[in-house]
Amino acid sequence: MDTKTKELLYLLISERFTFQNTEINTSSLPSSYSKWCSATQDGSYVDVRKDISEALGIS
Numbered sequence: 001m002d003t004k005t006k007e008l009l010y011l012l013i014s015e016r017f018t019f020q021n022t023e024i025n026t027s028s029l030p031s032s033y034s035k036w037c038s039a040t041q042d043g044s045y046v047d048v049r050k051d052i053s054e055a056l057g058i059s
């Protein structure tokens with residue numbers, strides 16, 4: 001993603017979501033995004049995505 005798209009994503013996340021009923025620390029979003037990208041590329045995200053899909057009833 002380009003920089004502007006990432007900034008919009010971070011804004012969306014910070015405005016719409018909480019973490020354990022507290023505001024999301026926006027300064028941690030870039031490193032969290034980077035970790036997520038690495039995990040996705042390694043294939044380790046597949047199981048998590050499957051679990052989330054099942055929890056949401058999207059199989």
